[in-house]
Amino acid sequence: MKTDPKKLIKKNAALTHSEMQKVISHVQREQEGWHLNTLMIEGCDVPFKYKRNKPYRNLKGARVNLTYYPETEVVAGMEFEIMKVVRIRVA
Numbered sequence: 001m002k003t004d005p006k007k008l009i010k011k012n013a014a015l016t017h018s019e020m021q022k023v024i025s026h027v028q029r030e031q032e033g034w035h036l037n038t039l040m041i042e043g044c045d046v047p048f049k050y051k052r053n054k055p056y057r058n059l060k061g062a063r064v065n066l067t068y069y070p071e072t073e074v075v076a077g078m079e080f081e082i083m084k085v086v087r088i089r090v091a
Contacts (some may be wrong), residue, residue, distance in 0.1 A: 012069070019065045020091050026059040039064075039085075046070075050085035063091040 018041075021053050025040035041047040048068060067087035072079045 014069045014079045015067055017067045020063050021066055023059045023062050023064055028055055031070050046081050046083055048083040063089050
């Protein structure tokens, strides 16, 4: 089932949708039975994170459409801003 980003944003105003963003770094690692994916997007200093059940192909250099919201993550007592990805599609 394909999701429409406009419907997601209509349900939750905190979501942001960006199109044709270039991925400059993509890292996957296993964490508690999930594959945690971290993307760095060109022109943005904040990491974009999402989880999948199975590994995914490398997105480095690809253009993607993202729907995400800001979140803070505490690591070793320090707060870091991340973007939690709700929907990702290769453009």
